[in-house]
Amino acid sequence: MNLTQEEKAKIESAPILYEWETLGYIERRIRIVRLILSITIFFFFLGCAIYTELYITFIILAIVMSFGTQFFMLADYQYHYYLTRYGYYYTSYQKVPEFGYKLTAIFMVLGVIVAIVGTMVVGPMAFVGGGMFLLTGILGKGLPLGPDMTRNYGKINPEFKYVMFVIIKQRRLSIKTDPLRTRENIYLNYPEAQKEKIISVFSKILSNPETYRLKDEDDYYEHPKFKELMKNKVE
Structure with missing residues (x-):
């Protein structure tokens, strides 16, 4: 970004x-x-x-x-x-x-x-x-x-609605805007011991986004919500 x-x-x-x-x-x-x-x-x-x-x-x-x-x-x-x-x-x-x-x-x-x-x-x-x-x-x-x-940066826009995917096997968070703005995606890793705390803090900042917990990346790419976001790109 x-x-x-x-x-x-x-x-x-x-x-x-x-x-x-x-x-x-x-x-x-x-x-x-x-x-x-x-x-x-x-x-x-x-x-x-x-x-x-x-x-x-x-x-x-x-x-x-x-x-x-x-x-x-x-x-x-x-x-x-x-x-x-x-x-x-x-x-x-x-x-x-x-x-x-x-x-x-x-x-x-x-x-x-x-x-x-x-x-x-x-x-x-x-x-x-x-x-x-x-x-x-x-x-x-x-x-x-x-x-x-x-050093890298990512911005959170309070005007946007977000969707959060928790990919458990790979220990990753994928946070996307709804509708999808390709330059506003958040994609990062988390340690297992701090997973719930990180999700909780993000949920507060993003005003309780839709959250989906998935087993691995295969489930992520096949998830209906992910496909919906990819279909409804705005840029």
Whole structure:
């Protein structure tokens, strides 16, 4: 949702009615896919190491790439929500382990050292084996050595009528206007222990919206009210 600076400031300056933290990727199947992908990448590069002379390079690649997939590229997102009477805002960042950032810094240094020393001792061919370190070092300069936090906003319009869907399995709230305004939708995660409190606060802010509790997302997309809202779009 694109808001003006004045709208963002209005949301942030209002008293916080409730706040909570939760992970973004909470589905078990996503974690399984991430693990399978990391293992596949590891054995792919390990296989390359067996059938080439650059076995050291590919063994290092197997470790680095599988680690990077698991803890960098597909890391869980941590969300912190702040709810006010005019809307909400939240911060988010990938939960990369602290040692991951330290490892990035180490490779930034090793990338230069291995390339320079290897060239002096072995000659230009050292870049074949040391090229991975050098590339990691160059790319690493653009990586944050700490969590890269972003902030997003959502506005609540007191003039609109809302419908709230509680998607239990995925632990998500989908709040839509009735009729549906595509830029005014609220879609966020909640921790199970705080579910009822969050629903209660939202219900007060939204003036007792129609509320539907659904088992999972399949029920959500097939729900008659959801289909009605999608059919009655106003923008």
